[in-house]
Amino acid sequence: MELKLILALIAVAYGVIGASCLMWPERMQAYAMRKSAYAPPRYDRWMRLVRSPHYVIYLQIVGATSSSAAVALLLVLLKSFRAS
Secondary structure (H helix, E strand, O other), X not given: OHHHHHHHHXXXXXXXXXXXXXXXXXXXXXXXXXXXXXXXXXXXXXXXXXXXXXXXXXXXXXXXXXXXXXXHHHHHHHHHHHHX
């Protein structure tokens, strides 16, 4: 039962990450850009990615992957509840 609860919490976390990355990628980019203003120079390569227009596409890919993982985990959980 504990394993099922842990898997459910992981599925919820993946679902929240996926939904936010798919629904608000521009907001997440703006937040990352605000935070990058205070970043030390050693993170310049990462900050160039955050400031690029490709970052929104990257967030959407992360969102789709995370949502897919959430759905897969939920299907596994439903199958295990049905079997027991």
